[in-house]
Amino acid sequence: MFDFNICNKENCNAFVALDSKFCYRHSENKDELLKKMFTILETQEIIRDITFSHAEFENISTKQKRFSSSNFSWCTFRNIDFSSSKFTTCFFDFCLFDKCKFTDTDIRYSVFSGSKILTCDFSNSLLIHNNFSGIDAWYCDFSGSDLYFTTFCSSCLRDVSFEDCNLKKADFRETEQRRLNFRYSNYEDASK
């Protein structure tokens, strides 16, 4: 699991970024930390036990990587290609995902709660035991995915496709739904 050390800045309860004593937001050498994080994302196959919150990532490809036990809360991801990657126990809560590609991914026990997810593609993925509660999703595609035990509770879903998905034990309670597509999916097996 990532490091649970708290930022040294007074009244800040965020976890420290990488090996720093501060979170990314309160770090004095933000550029250096970000550079270090980019190097990790680009060179390492396995990204494990990393905390890096409140940062912005744009136009990078992290295809076929393995992310595990990491925390990227409050980050912004624009035009990132995560396709064919594997995520286990990763925290992406309150993030902004814009035009990101998650096709053919295997995401388990991960948290996307409170995130804004715009024009993202999660199609043909294994999305088991994930927490998408309170998300704001626009023009997203989850088609052909297994969403077993994944919760979308209290979310706002607009123009989202769930075509041919496994929705067994998925949770759509308290969701705001507009123009959703559940064709060929077992929506009747989900909680609503």
Added chain:
Amino acid sequence: MRIYQHFSVVGFCNTYIVGEKKGGQAILIDPGHVDNELIGIIEKNNFIISTILLTHRHEAHTGGVSTILKLYKPKIYAYTKKVYEFEVTEVADGATIICGGIPVEVIHLPGHSVDSLVYKIGHTLFTGDTLMATRIGSTPGFMERSLLIKIIKRKLLNFDDNILVFPGHGAPTKIKNERLFNSDLTEETVSPWLRNQIRLERNNRF
């Protein structure tokens, strides 16, 4: 510290293994069912199960204890003296126990069952069936449900926003997410009429 999750198709329960990176003594939380995958995680990481923590006595969370006892010699902790045929070390609310060098705080939260416990290890809470992502545990009646909601708000939602929550069923979460999006916990503070008004207003906006 490393936390490994295992999903059991028997009882649909999450089992957690907590240990150090280098292996050695480890804690097993709610062994609902033991299969090759769970043993594989334990052995691959060179763990020796020295402690079993039970969040409550329901079969889905205790079914694998007998198998673990055949393989390891763990000390079992729970709220009651005996869980089925197993001898258990009783723990009370507010106690801190040291399991293989790892301090574990015990929080008693009755509601789902009388013996429901939550274990706090570092910045993580293992909540069993008391608090799950966007849900609270089932209760035998409305009285118990009301009690459970009150006690979760008093004892768990006061924790820091970034505390991680690993429930007995379903996806992990954080305290902040539950405070904002758990409809079971927010329904008491917002009246059904107001909820409906908010929904109508949001729908009109789009």
